[in-house]
Amino acid sequence: MEAMRVKTFLSLLVGFAGFTCQPLFGQDKVDFDRAAVERGRTDFKSSCGFCHGEDATGNRAPDLIRSAITNHDVNGNLLDPVIRSGRPDRGMPAFSNLRDKDLADIVTFLHSQAYAALHSAHVPGDYPVAKLLTGNADRGKTYFDGAGGCTQCHSVTGDLAGIAKKLKPIDLQQRLVYPETRGKQTATVTTADGQSFQGKVKDLDEFNVAIVDASGWYHSWPRSEVKVEVHDPLAAHRELTEKYTDRDIHDLFAYLETLK
Template sequence: MDRVNRFVLLLAVFAMNVLAQGRGGQGTRDFLGLGAPPDPVAAERGEKLYTPNCSFCHGLKANGAEGPDLVRSPLVLHDEKADLIGPLILQGRPDKGMPAFASMTASQVSDIAQFLHMRVELAVNRGLYKVQNIVVGDAKAGEAYFNAHCKTCHASDLAHVATKFAPVDLQAAFLWPASGRGRGARSTKATITLSTGEKLTGTLKRIDDFDVSMVDADGEYHSWPRDRVKVEIPDPLVGHRELLAKYTDEDMHNLLSYLVTLK
């Protein structure tokens, strides 16, 4: 039996155990690195707030509409007890189309967070039923998808990616590459355009509502009032963020089936 088959078998046994216990249970959550299970009563209260306030942008089931999919959102996945969702709801990201809900109470925010975690939970359990099939998509179709959507950025760097990740981790790696905790510490590159039109590229040191500072390519330190310059922070994962909203379940299965062949 090769490694992939053994892994699938392991998952199948694992899934059977979980199902035999009659619950989608904490075991699965630990396995997938998720936090405490959501509280169904709070989630139901949360849904009543979510529907009128959020669903027209994020979809009735939080799968995304005009606003992003929240079920696959790294921020939601990494949230614990509304520590990330809470500030986001209260402050919004008005410059990016996410309004602030400044008057929501802590318990309302917490209920909405529980609702979103419940959506993730349901998506995970839906995956659980299919877990035995995790790598039986169509590898050829996956390769075609890869050539059409991924190759521009990954010409050859993923040639042995299947030796680096087990299938489940590989799925997470291509769905949201930067979601691993601790990867945020990487330095942020930015381009600053001065009022004269001159552009400087370097490593961002600090940015807030008032000031921005960077060290340029020659190692020289600069700082400006925030409103005097234009700041552009290229996001290397923008491609992935856009793709996340586009994959169908079939695309994901096909892609994974292709990626596991890259050894």
């Protein structure tokens, strides 16, 4: 086991929403190097696809097509540092061994995917709420207060107060269907000699587990050598995905959109 003090990682996302460069997707037409796109697709699948999905639309890790970093990146100025250095605070490993050419191809692939997604839908970046509001707010409130069990953890005068002002409609819908899990899971790890460690989960898959304890120390182990008990505050959300209907989720979204 290796333990080390976790250092503060440069927050590459701070201020990106107000980034002033002219993003690639503001242009009417972009011609991509198709060979570079296909090379990047192959490299992305092998290096990033397991977490971000082979088409970069998200899996265990976030959707990169709608990412603020991708959409404001110019020639890799934002994507390169993230890919090379990783996001230790969010469980993303560094890919410092990638060649400059391979990294440039991955960036081109991500740009082409985001461009295609934007223009194939023929919608602006701020997706109009009218196209999303297909549910009934009154039924949504009934579901929120009753069968959905939402009031066990949430309050419209507390954590959800003004949520419709804080998030764009499409982001609110995505947060509802795919709740943010990073930084919320904790775990208790017990080693073979009986030592117990507790902390926030930083990496957890079939092969490894890593946590940061209350003192800021980073610990990691092979899963096969320890016992892991995960404490997930979003377990109820995951259980609900097997119960709610499409109408339930559309109604619930319509209700949340009234919380101005």
